[in-house]
Amino acid sequence: MNRRTFIHLGLGAVGASLLGGCAVGLTGASAGGGGAAGAGAKGAWDAAAFHAARRFVPTSFGEIAYVERGSGPVALLLHGFPLNGFQWRGVMAELAPHRRCIAPDWLGLGYTRVAEGQSVAPDAQVGMLIAFLDKLGIDQVDVIANDSGGQAAQLLVAAHPERVRxxxxxxxxxEIDSPPPAVLPVIEAARRGRFALDTFPPQLADHEFARSDKGIGVLCFTYPQHPSDEAIETYFRPLVESPQRVRLTDAYAIGLDPNPLAGVAATLKQRDLPVRILWGTGDTIFTPAAPEYLDKLFPNSRGVRKIEGAKLFFPEEFPQEIAAEALKLWSGA
Structure with a gap:
């Protein structure tokens, strides 16, 4: 499979010939309606409202940044790498009438203040989630996850099945694709202490560069206006705001290898919670065999739906599709 090399974000070494063109055959949002302002969902927060809504929960892992919206049973929204809870602003707007939507920031990403000496590896992330939920007095959640957030979600289900509805x-x-080959150069650069510094400052300095075929845009987003200016600032600025944050960003990447999901399949095959897979076919980071693998892995899978041409971070661009699938899953349909 022709894979992209994420480390080249910010370095300008990946050309259009490698990254290809924009996806076609999409349903849902249009190229003009994907929603740079609010991720295409009516009433979605802009960056100012998102920052104003942020709260912190003190735990032994650090002060965990999160936003929440809505009321009812809790939906826990787990973002990808190198994003933060802002990824879910559109989904939160769609689901707030039905769920208390909570979007925390991972250790080492976003606005979470990591405790001195704290690991940011995947097992620590799962421990953080349990401590975070305990502090908020939340017993069970419906989980929606993307990218490395999906990795953590599987580890959470394996270790704490009683917490996930x-x-x-x-x-x-x-498990068969973690870390994917495209991410290996990221991990190697992080081990040299160069991933964060070589990747994010160039994109913060030039937002059009970030949206180009040499930045995160063409690689991970479906539509050319994404990520928006405010998304670039909200996602990337905290990752390089201090030497400590640079180290934590690199540490997050380093923690993705060796495979954090190694050996988890046997346990997940015993978990009978309802599971639904929604997959963008334009993604070139993860193997196209993954959705069928997940469908067979979980005994109570409700099947796979594919969005043709949608790329890795499509939950930001297709919040209505995420919400529709979540509501079907929660209703038992």
Whole structure:
């Protein structure tokens, strides 16, 4: 499979010939309606409202940044790498009438303040989630996850099945593809202490560059206006705001290898929670075999739906599709 090399974000070494053109055959949002302002969902927060809504929960892992919206049973929204909870602003707007939507930031990403000496590896992320939910007095959640958030979601279900009512997975790691080959150069650069510094400052300095075939845009987003200016600032600025944050960003990448999901399949095959897979076929990071693998892995899978041409971070661009699938899953349909 022809894979992209994520480390070249910010370095300008990946040309259009490697990254290809924009996806076609999409349903849902249009190229003009994908929603740079609010991720295409009516009433979605802009960056100012998102920052104003942020709260922190003190735990032994650090002060966990999160936003929440809505009321009712809790939906826990787990973002990808190198994003933060802002990825879910459109989904939160769609689901707020039905769920208390909570979007935390991972250790090492976003606005979470990591405790001194704290690991940011995947097992620590799962421990953080449990501590975070305990502090908020939340017993069970419906999980919606993307990218490395899907990896953590699987680890959460394996270790703490009593805490998860249902699971909606979008493009993410699987045991057979973690870390995917495209991410290996990221990990190697992080081990040299160069991933964060070589990747994010150039994109913060030039937003059009970030949206180009040499930045995160063409690689991970479906539509050419994404990520928006405010998304670039909200996602990338905290990752390089201090030497400590640079180290944590690199540490997050380093923690993705060796495979955090190694050996988890036997346990997940015993988990009978309802699971739905929603997969963008334009993604070139994760193997196209992954959705069928997940469908067979979970004994109570409700099947796979594919969005033709949608790329890795499509939950930001297709919030209505995420919400529709979540509501079907929660209703038992």
């Amino acid at each position: 249902s699971l909606l997975l979008t493009n993410c790691d699987t």
